[in-house]
Every structure is written in C-alpha cells, then in structure tokens.
Amino acid sequence: MPADLHTELHGVVAERLQGREQRYTANRRAVVEVLASTDRPLTIQQLLDRADGLPQSSAYRNLTVLEDTGVVHRVAGSDEFARFELAEDLTDHHHHHLICSACGSIEDFTVGAELEKTIEETLDRAATEAGFQVDNHRLDLVGHCRRCA
C-alpha cells in the first residue's frame, strides 16, 4: 500500500472512531495496519502472528470496537474461525470470497462491474418485496483452492 493512501486510511479510521467517542490507540492502529497489509481476511491467530506483542484479549476487544464502528468487517468461512478484513468503504475494493472447504482459506475475488450492478439491483428489488431491508450482500464461492483441488 502506497504511503499516502496509508496515511489517508489512518485518518479516516481515526475520524470514524472519534465520531463514536472511541480512541485510535496503538493497538487499534496495529490491527488496522495488519489488515491493510494483506489481501485476504485474517483469523485472530493470523492477526496475532502479524501484530507482535498484541495480546489476544486486546485483539478481540479491539476487533469488536472496530467492527461496531464500521472499520472492520467480520467474514464467516467454512471453518470455526472468525475472520476479519477492513470495511469495503475504506479500501474502495468491493469484492467477494473464494472459500476453500478443505483448508478453510479465504481469498479475495472480484467480478465485472456490470454483473455486480445487475446482481445488486435485482436482489435488492426481490428482498424489498419480501419486506427485508438489505444492508449488504454476501456472495461467496465455496469449493477447493488450487492447493487443495
């Protein structure tokens, strides 16, 4: 990630936290830092491995705050581990996931803008008719990654 985008990211996160009376502490910065440096959602363990010295409980607590603030997004995979990524509006990178049901890994993945638009509009219309208010969609592909195929 380029230095300027990087700085910008922290600025936006700080604002978003302050708007909810939350502080942008060193630990929280570390979590955001790690999540910004990868191309896929991370488990708590992966996050701890990459954020040296971060205690487990702080990871959990800060991820909760960051999720409530809309900075981080929780991704449900096929295994028992929760995974986290930066919210899409912070990365400007709308994407989906390739979930390997063999090893549990999750990879990012995008589809063309036209299909994306069609999907979004159609789903939204159908859901609204069902009395459901859509906040976002979750379009994931479950299967086998290159290594597990």
Added chain:
Amino acid sequence: MPADLHTELHGVVAERLQGREQRYTANRRAVVEVLASTDRPLTIQQLLDRADGLPQSSAYRNLTVLEDTGVVHRVAGSDEFARFELAEDLTDHHHHHLICSACGSIEDFTVGAELEKTIEETLDRAATEAGFQVDNHRLDLVGHCRRCA
C-alpha cells in the same frame, strides 16, 4: 410436504447414507424429518425443540454425519449459532438467505432463474481463471427483517 415426496426423501437419504456405510437410524430420521418440515435453516436449539427427546450430543453427531454425507448443509449466519438445512439437491429448491443482523434469523429467498443462471456462469468462469474449483455459491443478503427494521 406431500406424503409421497416425504417417503421419497427418506429413500434418497437412506441410499446416500448407505453408500457411505452409514445407518439411517431413528435419530437421523428425526433430524431429517424436522429439517424437511420447515422453510428455513434451524439452529441446534431449534432442532432440539422440535425433535422431542433427541439428546444434544446426538444432534451434533448426527448433523456431522449428515453433513459429511451431503444430506444436510450448514449455514453460517451473523450470530454465533450454526444453522442447518436439507441439501438443495434433496429439496430441489435452490435458494438464498435473508440474514437479519439484528435478531440473527435466517429466511429462505429465491431470485429469478435468468439472473441465477447469469450469476452462476459468470462466477464460475471468473473463479476457474483464478484456479479455484467451485462447488457451490453462497449468495446471502444481510440486513434487517420486517420485525427488526
């Protein structure tokens, strides 16, 4: 569910289990029965409430077997509870889910066949290029149900 489809369902499940050296016991039948009688994925607790006398550990163990055998499908929601539904090829009912992030409820939901086909083909093509073998897709809408809106 009509009586004949019902009988047919048990026949198919029995075959599928036997093909994997598994028995179609009373408990397993009860689990399938309950899942067939509802229009949405159920949590373990909901399943236990509807299958009188079924011990919790048997529910877990049998759901594992039924999932491994492809009879039952696990659905990840927005809360901490695993939910289960019959596999789509047993019900002939390809559908998606409306997940309420407020109360955690999950409702079934379908979209038109044309969009479904477009989505499937496009995703499959894109994923294959990424070296990923797609088994199925997961297209869920996250938002607020009528009661929680």
Added chain:
DNA sequence: ATTTATGCAAATCGTTTGCAAACCT
C-alpha cells in the same frame, strides 16, 4: 457376533469478561 449409534457427563477451545494498572485527553 460384530460393528455402529446412543446418551450421559466431562473435556475442549474459541471467545468473553473482571479487575487493577497504564493510558489518553
């Protein structure tokens, strides 16, 4: 008869929480 499923209770493990010390404003 032999293998597999059951049911209870105990263990497991990811996640949450109480509390006193460290930190930010």
Added chain:
DNA sequence: AGGTTTGCAAACGATTTGCATAAAT
C-alpha cells in the same frame, strides 16, 4: 483528575468426546 484501554487470568458457552450400553446388520 476522570474516563478509557490494557493485559493477565479466570469464566463462559457452543461444540466435541470418552465410555459403557443399546441398537442395527
């Protein structure tokens, strides 16, 4: 100072498992 976050360790709760008994083949 006054409130928040931290870090450790203990608690929690959904899920799993050991083991003796019952059921299925």
